[in-house]
Amino acid sequence: MSNGAETAEAVSKGDGVADITAENASMGTGVFDRSKALSAFKFGDSLFYWTTRFCALAVLAILGGIILSLIAGAWPAMKTYGFEFLWTQRWAPSASPQPILGALGPVYGTLISSVIAMAIAIPVGLGIAIFLTELCPMPLRRPIGIAIELLAGIPSIIYGMWGFFVLGPFLANTFQPFMIGIFEGVPVLGAIFAGPPSYLSLFNASLILAIMVLPFITAISRDVFETVPPVLKEAAYGIGCTTWEVVRRVVIPYTRVGLIGGVMLALGRALGETMAVTFIIGNSFRISSSLFAPGTTISAAIASEFAESDGLHQSALILLGLLLFILTFFVLAAARLMLMRLNKKAGG
16 A cells, blocks of 8 residues: 555656656665666667657658659650640550550549449448448348458459459340440430440449449448447437438438548549459440440559560550559548548538
């Protein structure tokens, strides 16, 4: 009891934890070197500080190294094509006397496929998360949640093979002819859903992407929904709110930052996905107004041609990688800006 009282008194006087520990150690041994003990504590703190600081700086160094290597590899293509590389559609590596290369087709495919995938995955993922946290019977919540999380662990090449051998034929033989028949002759929509049906198309790749990013949105949304204090939902139910009103007015506003973070993580996965898209998108650099036509993305173009490229062709592929890096950076920056605006609007 006396030792505890003395420790509390030392803390109230402002003595450090290291001093108190050293004094307690000296009481057991009778011999104590105060300066040596304090030096040991300071060395441990200093070592911990510099270790964590080195890890943080290493991330920045790696990121900077990636950017510099991409710029160095893409520099020949940047000097040769300039800004015309961004809006040139033709991709002819074997053209003479100089390859004709442009990024418009891959950039278009990357953006369109990601937008379609997110348009499908966001409402479905949020719906599954809301069902699991608000409506699903307790015995089923864990099995369904585990099944959703297992989808995130499936290798992308498996998704690609499934899309090529199963989903592609189904879409080409059943879904695409149905959509083409419905919208045939309709302005705008008729061009978007124009034929002929194809196993390999931009829409097929977008659907595969939606399935792949769905577990990320669902898992993160479910986790953030579970952080809502029960008292808030009980209060809303107590004044007569329906389940939809509780989700809309309480759950989603409370967790909007986490939801946006999950969506951005899924969008990053969709923008950079390679193998699954390469299997089923068709790898065509020509831009078509129809979603059922073959296309390509930046990552699919790099994966399918990099091994056989050299010279200016290889430099152009590295430049495509740099464009994908910049595109992802701007997407993440836009997400951070959106979060800042939401916090400011909420008074944070």
